[in-house]
Amino acid sequence: MASTVALVLLYRLLARHGGRYVALVTTTAVSAAPAGAILQTSYTEGLSLLLVVLVLDALSRRRYGAVAAWVLLLALTRPVVLALVPVLLVHVWWRWRSEGPLPHRELLRLGGLVVLTGLSFGLWPLVAAVVTGEPNAYLLTQGAWVLTEERSWQTWLGQLLGVTGASLAADVAVVVLLVVAIVLQPAARVWTPELRAWAVSYGAFLLVTARPTPSITRYALLLLVVWWPFPTLGRRWHRAGQAAVLAGVLVVGLLLQHAWLESSFVLSMRRTAYP
Numbered sequence: 691m692a693s694t695v696a697l698v699l700l701y702r703l704l705a706r707h708g709g710r711y712v713a714l715v716t717t718t719a720v721s722a723a724p725a726g727a728i729l730q731t732s733y734t735e736g737l738s739l740l741l742v743v744l745v746l747d748a749l750s751r752r753r754y755g756a757v758a759a760w761v762l763l764l765a766l767t768r769p770v771v772l773a774l775v776p777v778l779l780v781h782v783w784w785r786w787r788s789e790g791p792l793p794h795r796e797l798l799r800l801g802g803l804v805v806l807t808g809l810s811f812g813l814w815p816l817v818a819a820v821v822t823g824e825p826n827a828y829l830l831t832q833g834a835w836v837l838t839e840e841r842s843w844q845t846w847l848g849q850l851l852g853v854t855g856a857s858l859a860a861d862v863a864v865v866v867l868l869v870v871a872i873v874l875q876p877a878a879r880v881w882t883p884e885l886r887a888w889a890v891s892y893g894a895f896l897l898v899t900a901r902p903t904p905s906i907t908r909y910a911l912l913l914l915v916v917w918w919p920f921p922t923l924g925r926r927w928h929r930a931g932q933a934a935v936l937a938g939v940l941v942v943g944l945l946l947q948h949a950w951l952e953s954s955f956v957l958s959m960r961r962t963a964y965p
Contacts, residue, residue, distance in 0.1 A: 691736075692736040692737045692739070692740040693721075693730070693735070693736035693739055693740065695740055696736065696739040696740035696742075697717050697720065697721055697739075699740070699743045699744065699747060700713075700716070700717050700720065700743045700914065701713045701714065701716075701717045702747075703743065703746065703747045703882070703885075704716050704717070704881070704885075704915075706750075707750075707881065707882050708881060708921065709880070709925065711924065711925055711932055712880050712921050712922070712925060714936065715918050715924070715935060715936055715939055716914075716915055716917070716918040716921070718936060718940055718943070719917040719918035719939050719943060720911065720914060720917045720918075721943075722939065722940055722942075722943025722944055722946075722947060723910075723911055723917050723943060723946075723947070724907050724943075724947055724949070724950040725907040725908035725910070725911055725947075725950055725954075726911065726943070726947055727947055727950075727951055727955070728908045728911070728955075733908065734767055734768050735908055735911055737767050738764065738767045738768040738770065738912065739911065739912060741760050741763055741764040741767055742764065742770075742888070742912055742914075743914075744756070744760040745757055745760045745761060745764065745774060746777070746882070746884045746885060746888060748760060749777070749778070749781055749884050750882050750884055754799060754800070754803055757803060758803060758806055761774060761803075761806065761807050761810055762810055762813065764810075765810035765811060765813040765814060766813060766814055766817070769811065769814065770892065770912070771807055771808075771810050771811050772808065772811050772895060773888070773891045773892040773894075773895035774807050774888070774891070775804060775807050775808050775891075776887060776890075776891040776894075777884055777887045777888050777891055778803060778804045778807060779804065780883055780884070780887035781800075781883065781884055781887070782797075782800050784883045814828065815827075815828035815829075818831070844902060845897070845898060845899060845900060845901060845902070846862050846896065846897045846898075846900055846901075846902050846906070847897045847898050848902075862897070866893070866897065868919075869889060869890065869893045869913070869916055870890065872889070872916050872919040873886045873889050873890050873915075873916070877920070877921050877922040878915075878921060880921045880922060881915050881921065885914060885915050886915070888914065889913050889914060889915055889916050892912055892913060893913060893916075896909055896910070904954045907950060907954065918939070923935060
């Protein structure tokens with residue numbers, strides 16, 4: 691249910707700035723992404739997708755009270771709120787660029803929102819510590835997901851820099867460059883500044899914090915617009931051409947989704963780890 695509402699709201703957000711066709715293809719690409727089927731399960735991706743979209747939508751409408759409320763709920767859902775801090779800073783810069791110097795009161799309000807967002811990252815660890823009586827309950831829980839004898843928290847950034855092994859360095863570098871290229875291309879202007887900033891910020895957040903495991907495929911669902919890297923392709927075509935693009939996105943996406951489900955989601959004698 692949460693993921694369905696999230697996709698509807700994402701469609702409306704995209705349609706408001708880029709038109710209905712861009713919105714339709716992008717939301718189709720997100721829902722048909724390799725790990726898109728996870729949105730139909732009890733994982734937190736569906737709810738976190740909804741809350742991220744609500745934050746970005748409220749931010750684009752300058753409803754800062756709503757942004758604060760959604761941020762606090764997101765902090766209790768998935769530990770990704772830190773990725774919203776650069777998004778808020780980009781939002782402030784964009785307003786400053788388009789409107790000139792902002793009133794002192796407005797800057798204080800936006801500054802408070804940035805601080806609240808940063809501090810909210812500690813909300814769930816605080817709740818876990820209070821409820822369990824263990825000050826480091828959150829870290830102990832995170833450590834329980836490490837299924838190898840290696841107890842250090844390796845990251846994708848470590849792979850890129852060769853700190854934890856260079857086997858995936860080239861692959862990680864290619865993905866990073868692709869995300870940056872997609873967001874900075876001229877066609878990306880059909881997306882809001884907040885959507886573009888979120889794609890880069892959240893991608894960087896995953897690079898620095900996420901462990902190099904197959905779970906990165908479902909984490910990447912929240913990159914949102916990156917899943918349709920050609921936002922203006924077919925935008926001015928006739929309906930037959932647009933339908934062909936949409937069908938192609940759906941077919942390719944579902945094929946990749948089937949491959950991901952078979953290789954990373956369905957438990958078997960050969961694969962017993964979590965997706």
